[in-house]
Amino acid sequence: MGIGTSVLLKMNAEKVLKQLGIEATVEAADMTTARTLGFNANIVLTTPELVASLTGLPAEIISIDHFFDLEELTKKLGKALL
């Protein structure tokens, strides 16, 4: 499981989902786990550098440029889920 970057993204994603009023389970995962866990996910949030390594998953892959920009997260998660 993730210990660093993915946990930071999970926290901000949870914050944004709550603001949007969307109920969701968010898991932090390292790449090995993501390739497995991603099969059960509706959405996989990742960084632009890792998108290519995650293609092939049935989930919608959303690339986040700035992990601490809650507006970007809100815009992209809102577009995918609302």
Add this chain to the structure above:
Amino acid sequence: MSALSAAFAPGSIEVAVKASTREDAILAAGRLLAKSGRTTVDYANEMLEALEEFGPYFVLAPGIAIAHGRPSKSVLSSGLSLAVLAEPVVFGSEHNDPVSLVFGLCATDHDSHIDVLAELATMLTDTDLVTFVLNAVTADEIRALLP
């Protein structure tokens, strides 16, 4: 003392760090983790492995990298370090180059440091605070900015 403040052991923050490559910059943050007693000297090289394997994905925001390895026997206790670079370094990040702040992170397991990361996420969301950290002249100034 907040969890975030406690995560930075004495000697874990340094300003005006000289680094000319992204590897140097990551090793600098790793050296601060070892110097402040969080890890053995081996951990810095484990931090580099992520870069070799996946590229600069850990440059998470403009100018900010969070470098870490996996929980391993090199980690003595969970914590953070921060190297503020004297000159920004290009990491090869599509959106967030060049990098001026390199945080080092080490963890003994997957969840004991979660409160620390929550506070770090909140801190890095505050762009004014990030600017203050970037412009700090001493490590003590940065420490005073921590919650």
